[in-house]
Amino acid sequence: MDKYCYNHNVKINLLNEIFGEKAVMGYCEKNTRKRNAIIRTAMEMLPTAQRKLILYKYGFTDGHIHTTRQTAKHLGISQEETKQMEAFALRLLRSPSCSKVLQKLLSML
Numbered sequence: 001m002d003k004y005c006y007n008h009n010v011k012i013n014l015l016n017e018i019f020g021e022k023a024v025m026g027y028c029e030k031n032t033r034k035r036n037a038i039i040r041t042a043m044e045m046l047p048t049a050q051r052k053l054i055l056y057k058y059g060f061t062d063g064h065i066h067t068t069r070q071t072a073k074h075l076g077i078s079q080e081e082t083k084q085m086e087a088f089a090l091r092l093l094r095s096p097s098c099s100k101v102l103q104k105l106l107s108m109l
Contacts, residue, residue: 050089
């Protein structure tokens with residue numbers, strides 16, 4: 001079988017043609033709200049400092065991923081503290097209680 005490019009935009013364009021842009025956009029917005037709710041739930045499981053770090057570093061605050069150096073400067077802490085806090089936060093997010101919540105996102109990709 002031939003290989004094809006199944007990226008998100010290609011799929012959306014085809015679905016727009018089949019179902020109409022309004023129907024597809026409504027579904028996309030609904031999924032976006034669901035994804036945001038899942039992420040919000042997981043983030044609320046983190047202590048405030050770790051939540052701020054993850055949200056900033058991974059681009060939830062402004063749409064841009066930030067380096068450890070940028071994150072440290074933004075939070076007013078050292079790069080080493082930033083690395084330690086990130087490691088702690090990611091351990092928490094990988095814990096069964098958080099990862100179970102976040103695993104729902106995998107089926108929405």
